[in-house]
Amino acid sequence: MSLIENFQNIFKIEELKNRILYTIGILLIFRVGTFITMPGVDAATLAQSGAGPATDFLGLINLFVGGAFARAGVFALGIMPYITAAIIIQLMGAVVPYFQKLQREGEEGRRKINQLTRYGTVLITLIQSIGFGINLLATQPDAIVVSSTAFIINCMIVLTAGTVFVMWLGERITERGIGNGISLLIMIGIIAALPTNFMNEWNTQANAIIVFVEVAALVLVTASVVLLTQGQRRIPVQYARRVVGRKVYGGTTQYLPLRVNAAGVMPIIFAQSIMFIPSTFGMFFPTNETVQNLTRWSGDFTGLTYSIVFFLICVFFTFFYTAIVINPKEMADTMKRQGGFIPGVRPGKQTVEFIDNILTKITFPGALFLSTVAILPAIVANFGVTPGFAMFFGGTSLLIIVGVGLDTLQQVESHLMMRHYDGFMKTGRIKGRRRM
The missing domain is CATH 1.10.3370.10 (SecY subunit domain)
Known part of the structure; x- marks a missing residue:
């Protein structure tokens, strides 16, 4: 069976087709959001200055959020504060008894950890949004059309809301789409x-x-x-x-x-x-x-x-x-x-x-x-x-693309195999299909 026929089999499975289309729809919403400039910023003036160099810290952040950082978009911080919060919670699980206990409590413990991660995301976003506002005021003062104080408050509200919304989009993909939503949002920003x-x-x-x-x-x-x-x-x-x-x-x-x-x-x-x-x-x-x-x-x-x-x-x-x-x-x-x-x-x-x-x-x-x-x-x-x-x-970009791509393909293959279809390839199977 050819590779094209195997791809056609994906759309013969109603549930899998709906999951893929749902995921694509959420990713499109995310991409549109990266082009929406936050209030208080003159998009035309900002665009004339161009994006920062990709070699610096801000350039790396801009890469991970699909260019929204350079455009001062409502998703300028993207999902990165959530990743930071998740890393902190995971590290605390190795040294703090309370988090170790939560990890052993099964589904209820995971629910509490997810809730704490969300709270941590909001806190980290508030801090990073202040830094974003101060940096933009210093580097692009002509693009700011409101007072400094109003702009900092605006950054805290808009960027925090944007990150929480992106986090919600990622969770919707994980729940109703295909693949890990948070990882897919990062990957699509990099590929863009x-x-x-x-x-x-x-x-x-x-x-x-x-x-x-x-x-x-x-x-x-x-x-x-x-x-x-x-x-x-x-x-x-x-x-x-x-x-x-x-x-x-x-x-x-x-x-x-x-x-x-x-x-x-x-x-x-x-x-x-x-x-x-x-x-x-x-x-x-x-x-x-x-x-x-x-x-x-x-x-x-x-x-x-x-x-x-x-x-x-x-x-x-x-x-x-x-x-x-x-x-x-x-x-x-x-x-x-x-x-x-x-x-x-x-x-x-x-x-x-x-x-x-x-x-x-x-x-x-x-x-x-x-x-x-x-x-x-x-x-x-x-x-x-x-x-x-x-x-x-190399670096984070390539590893994220490869890792997320393999994980998503493995989930698609699992759906195909459950319905007695072949996977993408009869030889060189994805790890999830390899016979032990």
Whole structure:
């Protein structure tokens, strides 16, 4: 069956078709919202100044929100405050007993955590909206048509409402659409900038062959990131045979999959959040020369100092986040309760040590590769690629696109397989369909 026929099968399933169309509709609403300029701003004057460079902190934010930041749109902060709040809550779950208790309470605990994340989103948005207003007043004073005080209050109200609305859109996609809504909103904002940045690269380069080489390199990098995302080490687990009445249970061999990049894109997001702190501080004091000199190094992602610090922080957070999401002791205990054991390894402490040893061995090269992908945009930018197009060679942008794309395709395949249709490809199946 051809790939085209497999895509046609999607629209033969009424529920799947409705979910996809619903998701597309929500994404269109989000994209329209990024072009609506907030009250108190002269859009024509702001447009004449152009967007900030993609190499600085503000340029990265603008990339993630689909250009709304440069246009002073009502969605200028996008979903990023929600991501920040979710990261803070998740980190607190590793050290604060109250949040650890919530994580163990099942559905009710998740509901409380989601509610706290929403409250945190509003608080973070209020703080960031003040910084946004101060920065715009300092850098684009001619575009502001109201008083400074009124504009700051306006930013707090409009941007907070915009972020809460975007958060609601993401939750609607997760509930009634296809894929993870929050991740899709980030991905669509990033992809929206690709055509413009590619045309800028095409117009900048004098030789078309160079552009083709760059595109080929981008394809290879993307393939490598897919391999990193899908790569795993499978540990064989043997389950003891049990006889209950006339039925025999167990006696089979299954596998415990340990992903090479168990942390996903989170280490880069954590590291980038840390790297944003100096630039965020400098955004509150745009006219202070001393503050700007101290924070300038963190505003240029192509700089050597930025790349070295970013690389090291990514390696650290890869191990840190992997330790949070994977608990070898819990794995060993679950395996023991179910009558499973790793051949040649004693249950209990030795199993914990064995899993921890394997996890460390596969996480180290994974951390190095992930950190290299994180600084790859800076490397290619120094070889003459325009900063906007260089952002798609690695870092958060590429990992989000690959990760969200694979997750969404896996959900679509699950719907197809449930209705006895083939997936997108009979060979090279998406991870969710791979036979164990």
